Each structure stands twice: as C-alpha cells, then as structure tokens.
Amino acid sequence: MTMDQQAGLMSLNMSPFDLSPGPEGSGSGSGPSGASQQYVPQGAAYQCTSDQQPFGYANLDASYLFPTGTGSEPGSYLPTAGNVCDQTDTKDVIEELCPVCGDKVSGYHYGLLTCESCKGFFKRTVQNKKVYTCVAERACHIDKTQRKRCPFCRFQKCLDVGMKLEAVRADRMRGGRNKFGPMYKRDRARKLQMMRQRQIAVQTLRGSLGEGGLVLGFSSPYATVPVKQEIQIPQVSSLTSSPESSPGPALLAAQTQAPQPPPPPAHDKWETHSPHSASPDAFAFETPATTTPSSTAEPTSTETLRVSPMIREFVQTIDDREWQNSLFGLLQSQTYNQCEVDLFELMCKVLDQNLFSQVDWARNTVFFKYLKVDDQMKLLQHSWSDMLVLDHLHQRMHNGLPDETTLHNGQKFDLLCLGLLGVPSLAEHFNELQNKLAELKFDVPDYICVKFLLLLNPEVRGIVNVKCVRDGYQTVQAALLDYTLTCYPTIQDKFGKLVMVVPEIHALAARGEEHLYQRHCAGQAPTQTLLMEMLHAKRKPNGAEMVNRSADHTSTLDRLS
DNA sequence: TCTCAAGGCCAC
DNA sequence: GTGGCCTTGAGA
Numbered sequence: 318m319t320m321d322q323q324a325g326l327m328s329l330n331m332s333p334f335d336l337s338p339g340p341e342g343s344g345s346g347s348g349p350s351g352a353s354q355q356y357v358p359q360g361a362a363y364q365c366t367s368d369q370q371p372f373g374y375a376n377l378d379a380s381y382l383f384p385t386g387t388g389s390e391p392g393s394y395l396p397t398a399g400n401v402c403d404q405t406d407t408k409d410v411i412e413e414l415c416p417v418c419g420d421k422v423s424g425y426h427y428g429l430l431t432c433e434s435c436k437g438f439f440k441r442t443v444q445n446k447k448v449y450t451c452v453a454e455r456a457c458h459i460d461k462t463q464r465k466r467c468p469f470c471r472f473q474k475c476l477d478v479g480m481k482l483e484a485v486r487a488d489r490m491r492g493g494r495n496k497f498g499p500m501y502k503r504d505r506a507r508k509l510q511m512m513r514q515r516q517i518a519v520q521t522l523r524g525s526l527g528e529g530g531l532v533l534g535f536s537s538p539y540a541t542v543p544v545k546q547e548i549q550i551p552q553v554s555s556l557t558s559s560p561e562s563s564p565g566p567a568l569l570a571a572q573t574q575a576p577q578p579p580p581p582p583a584h585d586k587w588e589t590h591s592p593h594s595a596s597p598d599a600f601a602f603e604t605p606a607t608t609t610p611s612s613t614a615e616p617t618s619t620e621t622l623r624v625s626p627m628i629r630e631f632v633q634t635i636d637d638r639e640w641q642n643s644l645f646g647l648l649q650s651q652t653y654n655q656c657e658v659d660l661f662e663l664m665c666k667v668l669d670q671n672l673f674s675q676v677d678w679a680r681n682t683v684f685f686k687y688l689k690v691d692d693q694m695k696l697l698q699h700s701w702s703d704m705l706v707l708d709h710l711h712q713r714m715h716n717g718l719p720d721e722t723t724l725h726n727g728q729k730f731d732l733l734c735l736g737l738l739g740v741p742s743l744a745e746h747f748n749e750l751q752n753k754l755a756e757l758k759f760d761v762p763d764y765i766c767v768k769f770l771l772l773l774n775p776e777v778r779g780i781v782n783v784k785c786v787r788d789g790y791q792t793v794q795a796a797l798l799d800y801t802l803t804c805y806p807t808i809q810d811k812f813g814k815l816v817m818v819v820p821e822i823h824a825l826a827a828r829g830e831e832h833l834y835q836r837h838c839a840g841q842a843p844t845q846t847l848l849m850e851m852l853h854a855k856r857k858p859n860g861a862e863m864v865n866r867s868a869d870h871t872s873t874l875d876r877l878s
Numbered sequence: 879t880c881t882c883a884a885g886g887c888c889a890c
Numbered sequence: 891g892t893g894g895c896c897t898t899g900a901g902a
Contacts, residue, residue, distance in 0.1 A: 423894095424882070424883065425882080425883065426883070426884085427883090427884090432893090433893065433894060433895085434892070434893050434894085435893095436883090436884095436893090437892070437893055437894085438891090438892075438893085440884090440885075441891080441892085444885090464892095465891080465892070468891085484883090484884080485884090485885095486884070486885075489884095489885060489886090490884080490885080490898090490899085491884060491885045491886075491897070491898045491899070492882095492883085492884060492885080492897080492898035492899030492900065493883085493884070493898080493899045493900040493901080494881095494882080494883070494884085494899085494900050494901050494902090495883075495884070495900090497883085498882090498883085498900095498901075498902095501882090501883080
C-alpha cells in the first residue's frame with residue numbers, strides 16, 4: 318500500500334469531527350492531517366493487507382464522541398453558575414486512570430485523558446515514525462508496570478482507546494490550542510455534571526446519617542472510579558479492525574461476550590424514557606429475537622389508554638436504559654485491564670451505584686420531592702433494599718435481564734446475586750416471588766406503583782410531614798387499585814395479592830441486608846460507600862423504628878425459612 | 879492575564 | 891527509550 322492509498326483511507330474514514338478545518342486543519346498540507354499521513358508509524362500499523370484498514374480508530378464519528386443526550390446539544394452539559402457544586406474542581410473530576418496503562422492521568426493529551434508517560438510515548442512514536450514489532454501474540458497486557466515491555470501493543474492500545482494521530486503536530490509548533498479544545502471542554506463539563514449529580518445524591522442522604530452513627534467523611538465511591546471517557550471509546554467495526562492489529566477493547570469485548578446488555582425494555586408502550594434518559598441511540602441494544610416474558614402480561618393497547626395520567630407519569634420516571642447503561646458501564650470500567658476482580662466487591666459497587674440511581678429517582682418524584690431532607694432520609698433508609706429487590710424483579714421480568722454476564726476479563730458475574738443482595742440461597746425464594754408476580758401479570762405500572770408504596774411508607778417513625786407521606790401513599794394505593802380493576806378485571810383481587818407480596822420482598826431484602834452487613838463487619842465489603850452507610854444507618858442504637866421493622870422481617874423470614 | 883495542551887529537555 | 895518536568899503560545 319502506498320502512502321497515497323493510506324492517505325485516501327484516512328480521509329475516507331475520518332470522522333466529520335476530524336475533518337473540521339482549523340488552524341491545523343485537514344488538507345492544509347502542513348497541517349496535522351496531511352502530516353498524519355506521513356506520520357503514521359510504519360510497521361505496527363502497516364502490517365495489513367491492502368483491503369484492511371489499519372486504523373482502528375478511524376471510524377470515529379460524532380455520534381459516539383458525543384452520544385445523543387450527553388452533550389451533543391450546544392451547552393447541554395456546560396456547567397453554569399450555580400449548577401455545579403462549588404467544591405467540585407475540574408482536577409477532582411480528572412482524577413481518573415489512564416485508559417492505556419492505568420497510571421494517573423495528567424490531563425488531556427491527543428484526544429483524551431492520559432498519563433504523562435503515554436502522552437510522551439505516543440508523541441515519540443508518531444513524531445519519529447517508530448516501527449515496533451510484538452514478539453508475542455499482539456495482545457500483550459498493558460498496565461503501569463508492564464507498559465514498557467511491548468511498545469507495539471502499547472501503541473496499538475493508544476489507538477484503540479482513541480488517541481489521535483492528527484493531534485501530533487507536523488510542524489512541531491509549540492504552545493497554542495488545537496481543534497480538540499471544544500471537545501475537551503465538553504468532556505470535562507460532562508464529567509463535572511456527573512460528579513455534581515453524585516454529590517447531590519450524597520448530600521441528600523448525608524443529613525441524619527452523619528449524626529451519632531457512621532461518620533465517614535463520605536465522598537462518592539466513584540470519585541476514583543474511572544469515569545468513562547465518552548470521547549475516547551472508538552467502536553472498532555469489523556471493517557476497521559485488522560487481524561494484524563492487536564485487539565482493541567471493543568473487539569475483545571465482542572470476542573469474550575463481555576458484559577452484554579439485556580434486550581431493550583419491553584415496555585416501550587409505557588413511554589418510560591424520562592427527559593433525563595439516555596437516548597435510545599446511546600446504547601446499541603440488540604433487537605431481541607423473542608418477546609420478553611412480560612409482553613403477554615401487559616394490557617392491550619386499548620386498556621393502556623385507560624391508564625390514569627398519574628400512572629403514566631409514574632412510568633415516565635423509570636429510566637431503564639440508564640439503569641442498564643450504568644450497570645454494564647460499571648462492570649466494564651471495573652474490569653478494564655484487570656485480570657481478576659473480587660466479584661463480591663464488584664457486586665457491592667454495583668449495588669452502591671444502584672442506590673445512587675435510586676436516590677436520584679426518588680428525589681425527582683412527586684410526593685417525595687416536596688418532603689424535607691430529614692423525612693426523605695428516613696423513607697429511603699427504610700425502603701432502599703426493598704426497592705433494590707423490586708427493581709431487580711422488574712429488570713428480570715420486563716427487560717429480560719439475564720442471570721449472569723461475562724466480564725471483559727472472562728470472569729462470570731452473577732447478575733441475579735444483585736437482586737438477592739449477595740445471598741445465593743435466596744434464589745429459590747426470589748424465583749418463587751417472580752413466578753407469583755408473573756401469575757398476577759405483574760406489569761410496569763404495577764411495578765412503579767409498588768415501588769412508590771415501598772418508598773412512601775407513612776408508618777416510618779420520626780417522619781415530620783406524615784400527612785404528605787400518607788396522602789402520597791393513599792393516592793398511589795388508590796391509583797393501583799383502579800388500574801388493576803380497570804386493566805385486569807379477570808384477575809381476582811390482583812391489588813390485594815400485590816400488596817401481599819410486599820412483605821415477601823421485605824423479607825428477601827432483610828436477609829440480604831443482614832448478609833451484607835456481616836460481610837462488611839468481616840472486612841469483606843468496600844467501605845465508605847453509600848451502601849454501607851445505609852446498612853449502618855439501620856443499625857443505629859436510636860433507630861427504634863428499625864427494630865420494629867426488623868421484627869416484621871424476622872416473622873416473614875421464618876415463613877421463608 | 880490565565881489556562882492548558884502542545885512540544886522540548888534531560889536524568890535515568 | 892522512558893517519563894517527569896519545563897517552555898511555549900493560541901484562545902478564553
């Protein structure tokens with residue numbers, strides 16, 4: 318392949334983003350694009366046949382540089398005065414790991430956040446047109462301690478994660494800015510936004526947790542977890558990935574059937590995509606080949622039309638895509654470059670993330686959002702585990718969430734254990750519960766109403782605004798009753814039977830909580846997480862109401878056992 | 879003027 | 891060759 322052919326391929330595959338002319342724009346001859354044609358390192362990337370495109374990164378396009386709904390709209394993620402927490406500094410956000418080697422990130426370099434070392438390596442390689450070869454299988458593991466061993470695989474990984482050849486300057490001019498500036502700014506703003514949301518969730522929950530009980534100096538457990546760099550993940554298609562190239566993360570993921578999302582939510586007719594939800598395009602769900610179990614359990618479209626506006630509004634507060642994206646995103650980020658991870662620890666992190674989502678959801682819901690923080694705290698402390706179990710039932714029944722998934726490193730992750738809060742022996746009870754719900758044709762409106770009933774529990778002691786909570790509870794109760802009578806007239810006393818399921822959910826959740834607490838006390842669970850704060854909150858000496866509730870759980874547990 | 883992502887330098 | 895630190899300079 319000649320240089321001109323290479324250049325042609327480069328141009329054809331360059332993203333619209335890359336093609337945007339600038340001071341160093343494409344086609345200038347002396348600009349980086351023209352330069353990149355001559356700077357493409359030979360050897361490593363050139364070991365391809367003529368019909369193979371050597372540039373795994375070359376199919377970058379704006380759709381995933383800025384996935385729909387995550388900042389593609391001008392300014393949508395740009396922080397404005399007052400909407401970014403003052404304490405949140407950009408540097409805090411950038412405290413993440415280099416996607417190439419896992420070392421500490423020093424800033425944006427050649428298109429994404431990397432460490433100083435990989436920045437220098439990438440620069441030297443491109444500037445000096447280095448030719449590397451791999452003495453192994455072109456799939457060497459690259460981490461901080463081994464990054465020097467195989468420059469071939471290191472450079473390949475640089476390209477795989479999205480470092481941009483065209484950001485290395487042809488004329489070696491120093492200083493100044495390049496065309497990636499706005500991209501960096503958006504990415505940074507997006508990370509700030511994520512941090513802000515987490516902080517709000519934490520602040521909501523900190524309130525009474527700090528007093529008397531656990532004082533952790535809590536910070537978001539994911540402050541140090543790599544926040545996925547949306548701008549950095551190139552999707553290596555079969556057209557662009559050469560068998561001669563070292564495999565990129567995307568390719569590896571495909572090969573190992575790494576965390577696969579479940580089929581799309583089966584309840585689209587309920588219009589569950591909230592204004593905050595990720596765009597349907599943000600995650601490439603595969604079209605399910607078969608219908609999910611719930612598809613036959615839902616009312617017909619005619620009946621759907623008779624659903625009250627309130628229930629429709631409830632349903633819209635559900636964001637299953639976001640739930641799934643978060644779940645599989647976390648599994649991906651936590652196993653990135655990891656040979657083996659502690660699966661229990663990983664489960665705790667997922668549960669923790671789910672808790673954050675739950676708080677976010679609750680904070681934006683009717684009834685709950687009008688309560689004072691103290692009341693919100695108490696309600697959440699009482700219902701979080703029940704809601705986690707219920708959420709998992711919902712994900713299984715309505716979105717086809719599988720019981721297991723394969724992580725990027727090949728380990729199997731037990732998704733069902735999330736619903737069991739880590740107690741495998743509860744699987745049978747969980748399945749029985751699910752079957753019972755399936756018999757009742759438990760659908761999405763049922764789910765969201767039951768979730769509200771769990772959250773808005775007027776029996777929780779210490780609530781100041783009991784009236785508001787009770788009103789909310791009774792309103793939801795009435796709506797659910799009406800819904801079940803209207804849409805499921807053939808199921809006798811569906812409402813009553815649904816209400817009877819709630820104690821069973823309590824029982825499962827209580828067992829899970831106890832298990833988690835014991836593992837935590839044994840030093841096996843991650844500390845300083847929201848999950849652990851919640852567990853401790855229930856065990857505060859002054860939590861008399863917790864004792865009462867535990868007694869309820871125990872009695873139900875006896876039945877389960 | 880300040881910021882920060884480029885390139886450069888040099889001890890290792 | 892590597893990687894930490896320094897210098898540079900366009901853009902905010």
